[in-house]
Amino acid sequence: MARAKIKLVLDRDYQLTKVDNRIFGSFIEHLGRAVYDGIYQPGNPESDEQGFRKDVLQMVKELGVPIVRYPGGNFVSGFRWEDSVGPREQRPERLDLAWRSTESNQVGINEFSKWAKKADSSVMMAVNLGTRGIQDACNLLEYCNHPSGTKYSDLRVSHGDPDPYNIKVWCLGNEMDGPWQIGHKTMEEYGRLAAETAKAMKLIDPSIELVSCGSSSVEMPTFPQWEAHTLTETYDYVDYVSLHNYYGNRSQDSLDYLACSNDMDRFIRTVIATCDYVKAVKRGKKDINLSFDEWNVWFHSNAADDDIMQNHPWRHHPGLLEDVYNFEDALVVALLMITLLRHADRVRMACLAQLVNVIAPIMTEPDGGKAWKQTIYYPFMLTSRYGRGTVLVPSVHCTTHGTSSHEDVTDVESVAVYSGEQDELTIFAVNRTLDGDADLTADIRSFGDYRVLDHIVLENDDLKAVNSALEEKVAPAHTTQSRVENGELISLLHKASFNVIRLGK
Numbered sequence: 001m002a003r004a005k006i007k008l009v010l011d012r013d014y015q016l017t018k019v020d021n022r023i024f025g026s027f028i029e030h031l032g033r034a035v036y037d038g039i040y041q042p043g044n045p046e047s048d049e050q051g052f053r054k055d056v057l058q059m060v061k062e063l064g065v066p067i068v069r070y071p072g073g074n075f076v077s078g079f080r081w082e083d084s085v086g087p088r089e090q091r092p093e094r095l096d097l098a099w100r101s102t103e104s105n106q107v108g109i110n111e112f113s114k115w116a117k118k119a120d121s122s123v124m125m126a127v128n129l130g131t132r133g134i135q136d137a138c139n140l141l142e143y144c145n146h147p148s149g150t151k152y153s154d155l156r157v158s159h160g161d162p163d164p165y166n167i168k169v170w171c172l173g174n175e176m177d178g179p180w181q182i183g184h185k186t187m188e189e190y191g192r193l194a195a196e197t198a199k200a201m202k203l204i205d206p207s208i209e210l211v212s213c214g215s216s217s218v219e220m221p222t223f224p225q226w227e228a229h230t231l232t233e234t235y236d237y238v239d240y241v242s243l244h245n246y247y248g249n250r251s252q253d254s255l256d257y258l259a260c261s262n263d264m265d266r267f268i269r270t271v272i273a274t275c276d277y278v279k280a281v282k283r284g285k286k287d288i289n290l291s292f293d294e295w296n297v298w299f300h301s302n303a304a305d306d307d308i309m310q311n312h313p314w315r316h317h318p319g320l321l322e323d324v325y326n327f328e329d330a331l332v333v334a335l336l337m338i339t340l341l342r343h344a345d346r347v348r349m350a351c352l353a354q355l356v357n358v359i360a361p362i363m364t365e366p367d368g369g370k371a372w373k374q375t376i377y378y379p380f381m382l383t384s385r386y387g388r389g390t391v392l393v394p395s396v397h398c399t400t401h402g403t404s405s406h407e408d409v410t411d412v413e414s415v416a417v418y419s420g421e422q423d424e425l426t427i428f429a430v431n432r433t434l435d436g437d438a439d440l441t442a443d444i445r446s447f448g449d450y451r452v453l454d455h456i457v458l459e460n461d462d463l464k465a466v467n468s469a470l471e472e473k474v475a476p477a478h479t480t481q482s483r484v485e486n487g488e489l490i491s492l493l494h495k496a497s498f499n500v501i502r503l504g505k
């Protein structure tokens with residue numbers, strides 16, 4: 001096979017869009033050990049006076065997560081929010097039908113709003129459109145955002161929070177197209193309900209942004225008719241449509257697995273086309289943008305979860321969806337982030353699903369043990385840290401290969417982000433070939449005398465290497481594989497590696 005090569009021409013004036021930092025969002029659901037044993041564990045020496053784990057908070061802050069979706073997920077479709085506010089001793093224990101768990105409600109809206117502040121983040125709140133509807137969504141919004149002087153705003157005040165939470169982004173239900181969803185709806189049922197809920201919510205607080213439920217995955221039989229139909233109903237009231245998709249090396253074919261970001265790319269393009277079709281039908285002026293509010297690798301834990309869900313009694317926060325990620329999963333997360341950034345003009349928000357213990361970059365050992373970073377922690381952290389700025393439109397020439405289910409797969413995937421504020425250009429690049437190094441060159445003459453500030457690389461000889469509480473096998477390192485000569489960046493990208501090349505003065 002010929003040596004892999006990518007040639008970029010980057011110009012600081014060829015700009016796609018300024019990145020909305022909410023593209024680096026994440027997700028905490030009342031599921032498994034995400035909340036209890038994850039972010040919240042009173043009595044643990046690592047926890048603060050409110051019971052929040054400080055070690056976990058520190059890792060979340062290092063990741064840089066500007067928005068966190070809450071409280072689900074499938075959980076939200078049976079959620080009774082009033083159970084989760086006010087004096088803790090009065091909160092009821094409930095059955096959570098989505099995850100066959102019992103929910104103590106010791107963490108709820110009040111606590112999560114405080115946790116999000118401590119994590120330097122904001123809340124993306126989902127409302128229950130499964131077992132509940134318009135009135136309940138309005139009550140919750142009034143509780144959270146109305147200053148005072150009404151039943152629900154005064155209830156919040158009486159719960160010790162005089163200032164409104166001012167939650168800006170609200171999801172109109174979760175995966176309502178999925179037959180597994182409690183209160184699953186047809187597109188006709190959901191379209192009307194979502195439109196009327198959205199209309200009422202914007203009457204209460206016109207400053208909020210609303211996300212209409214898109215398909216649960218690209219594989220759903222109703223995709224993309226679901227989007228076309230429901231957005232035609234909700235177009236006037238909503239700002240975003242959601243996308244969800246999880247990836248996995250299910251056939252143990254790593255080369256093909258590393259091409260799965262092409263599937264994400266096609267999914268995004270199809271949803272953009274559908275949004276624009278609806279805009280045309282409605283003779284509309286505004287674009288519906290995309291909130292890719294559940295994305296990640298999820299497949300390692302599937303069999304164990306089925307066992308827990310089917311064969312075990314009801315339990316409080318059983319360990320569910322505890323995928324342990326390997327190095328190739330980290331490469332895939334890097335590839336997916338590059339894909340999201342390349343669509344940053346329309347993908348304005350995205351949530352890595354999820355954040356702690358449940359298909360998560362951050363894990364805590366059971367029984368109050370230490371917190372540790374999974375392999376996927378690092379591509380997220382690096383992209384979130386250095387991917388803030390303006391995505392450039394590059395000219396790209398790249399060699400390609402085929403895989404068992406993908407054609408014309410570029411050997412190297414990349415995106416470049418320019419930060420005028422920092423006076424820095426960062427190139428993110430994954431060499432997704434498994435058998436050879438790649439040469440990257442980039443014409444960066446428009447950046448004057450930029451030089452290499454750093455070349456950070458995530459690589460490992462073993463695609464299946466994992467991290468644990470005891471050992472960190474996959475972590476970024478600094479290399480000297482990049483240099484600038486006469487306005488040209490020349491970099492060596494090792495096989496199967498994620499590279500962050502930072503340039504500046």
Ligand code: AHR
Pocket residue numbers: 029072073074075174175216294353354
């Ligand atoms: O993130 C895990 C689950 O995946 C969520 O609860 C649901 O929305 C999706 O199917």
